[in-house]
Amino acid sequence: MFQVGDKIVYPLHGAGVIDAVEEKEILGKKQRYYIIHMSLGNVQIMIPADRIDDMGLRHIVDPDTMENVFLLFNDDPSASSGSWNQRFRMNMDKMKTGDIFKTTEVIRDLAQINKEKSLGTGEKKLLDNAKQILISELVLVKEIEEEQAIQLLDEAAHC
Known part of the structure; x- marks a missing residue:
């Protein structure tokens, strides 16, 4: 659904740009994550790819x-x-x-x-x-x- 370089909004957190999609093992479970660099501050977050619909991620508006x-x-x-x-x-x-x-x-x-x-x-x-x-x-x-x-x-x- 989202690609590297997409500008997205994460409800309650703000807007950012997808820097990467990586597979990581966390707590013994391998999963794909979107790595998002938030537009304000120097913050980077990881969101599990299989949970993006539940989290309400969307593209920024035009x-x-x-x-x-x-x-x-x-x-x-x-x-x-x-x-x-x-x-x-x-x-x-x-x-x-x-x-x-x-x-x-x-x-x-x-x-x-x-x-x-x-x-x-x-x-x-x-x-x-x-x-x-x-x-x-x-x-x-x-x-x-x-x-x-x-x-x-x-x-x-x-x-």
Whole structure:
């Protein structure tokens, strides 16, 4: 499904590039692994090839789709009903899908709440994580540096 050089997104971790596909023996079991270099930081991860569907890996979006993603920041935030922990679980479920539009909704909605009142520690971390995931994909889609991606996101999200 994926090839060396493919730019992919790993839900809850961010975007990266497949550097290699290697067979490794771990705990006495030989298995093929995708070796992925993440776009932010100097991190490399290994994902078992037979588990990629379960993990929700996907190719990065194209530049046109990324433009549509940024348009979501102009939409009104979703109604935040319930307590912060219900909202946290709902937002975490969105993030787990790996869907870039749902991740953007999380950023938009939490950034709006943060403007009105201070977010709790858990939601602050979730907002930061969602931003990092979107930034990591933006770096690969637009082929720009992290600082430029941060600036683009901050301007679009009105952070």
